[in-house]
Amino acid sequence: MADWMIGPRLCNCYKCGNMVCRHDDIISKIFQASHGRAFLFTHVQNVVDGPEEDRQLITGVHTLTDVYCSDCGELLGWRYIKAYEEL
Ligand SMILES: [Zn+2]
Known part of the structure; x- marks a missing residue:
């Protein structure tokens, strides 16, 4: 199972209100991304992926x-x- 890290604006799309995750699915609120705190989710819904890319975060690549x-x-x-x- 993939882990999901979503920026601090969710669990609904802030623009259209589309629900993409539930608070019950948050497994960590303390993950530190390069530009601030992120939430780690077990799964999300109603989203589409962009292309994969490698990024340098403070925890590694x-x-x-x-x-x-x-x-x-x-x-x-x-x-x-x-x-x-x-x-
Ligand atoms: Zn939306």
Whole structure:
């Protein structure tokens, strides 16, 4: 199962109100991304993925995809694909 990290604006799309996750699904609120706090979810819904890319976060290099609202296309956060061990 993939973990999901969504920016601090959710659980609804702030633009159109599309529900993309439930508070029950938040498994961590303390993950630190490069530009601030993120939420870690077990799953989300009603979203579409952007292309995968590697990003340097303070916890190391992670493969992420941007996550967009499936209704209005607003950028909501990102999905964590996998992490590389720091060498
Ligand atoms: Zn939306």
